[in-house]
Amino acid sequence: MKKVFIDFRRCIGCGSCEAACAREHSGKPNISIVQTSELMMMSFNCRHCENAPCMLICPARALYRDEDGAVRVKYHECIGCMLCSIACPFGTPRFDERLKVMVKCDLCANRRAEGKLPACVETCPMDALILATEEEIVGMKLKEAAVRREEFIRKVEDMMGCGP
Template sequence: MARKTVFIDFSKCIECRACEVACEREHNGRSFINVFEWQEMAAMALNCRHCEKAPCVEVCPTNALYRDEDGAVLLAPQKCIGCLMCGIVCPFGIPELDVLDKIMMKCDLCSHRRAEGKLPACVETCPTDALLFGDFNDIQRMRRREFTEKAIEIAKKGERISLRAL
């Protein structure tokens, strides 16, 4: 199964928080993506990675967490007992407890939008294309190709190749 995900290019993020606002708009005022400033040098968007070997899915005692046809990790709220196990094992600390309903909440990659053939709201809204949506392996290949092409271009100019330049 191809695993689709949101890839974040940290070098393009300008910390505008448009992704957060778009997510809030789609999910009744709750954002499942958060932008953090790191040491006043870089912005980082933090969201569910819909991991290939998702520990949250493996640990859920009621099978409330499952994968859809795109490989996104979704939550069936009617099965969730709010035990917090998914939040504890998630390496990114993404699932959070909805204290009102006493169930866990997490990003669903805008499953309602994907069903209509649309991109997740955060990706569609990002003004700098820092967020990409697609098959994880395809995105990795594309990023490697871009990286290599840029390195070749710099080398042809006779300049030193540094990671900052790439």
């Protein structure tokens, strides 16, 4: 199952992802970027959890997993009780005042049906948002760590005069 991950080192907090999400979802974004310190941004977006607490707690069974594994809402069945938002460790489902139901990230289901990336991922000017599986992310991080380790070793060897 692919999810949207954020590379915190790349995020500049520009809000492009929020604007793109709002454009795709009737003016209200289902992702938000919060500055946690002077140098760190944190995204609040649905992680489409494997054992999604929001799905488990929903008394109306309005939350379901689509064919790609994204957790989505059957709006016609949602009773707007907000239990999914309370159960979500990321607090991402939100109550839509106009529709009187809970809404959340659907990984841009309409765009995925057309073979496109979610709007937030496609729009990010810094490529800080990545649509990938957890295994792909771990693989990328292991490769990055190996490169950093090699660079560190070269620097130490150069400083000690014992390089090749």
